Amino acid sequence: MTGRGAGGLTALTFAAVWSAQAADAPNGAGGGNAVAAHVAEGKALYANHCSHCHGFGMVNSGNVVPDLREFSGDEARFVDTVTHGKNNRMPPWGDVLSAAEIAKLWAYIRTKGQP
16 A cells, blocks of 8 residues: 555544544543543554554654654644555555544554553
C-alpha cells in the first residue's frame, strides 16, 4: 500500500471528526467516559500492534523508532504515518486498522503513556 488515496482521506476525516467531538463533549455529559473508553481501547490496540517496536507503555529500548511520548501532537501526521507507513521502516497499518481504531490509538498516544 503506497498510495495516499481515499482510505487515507477517510482515516483523516474520521480522526478529525472524532477528535473534535471528544474535545467538545463535556465530562459531565458522558464525554469523559467516552474519551476514557477510547483511550483504554487505544491502549489495547497499541499493546497488540505497536508495542513490539515502540515498547510497552511507549517506552522503547532506545532503538531507531521514535519515542511516542515525545510525539509532536500533530494528529494529521500521526494518522498519515499509521495509515501509510513511513520511510520503509514503519509498515502501513491502513489495511489492518480501521479509521476508528487509528482514532483510538491517537487518543492513547495523546496521553503520552500516562494513566
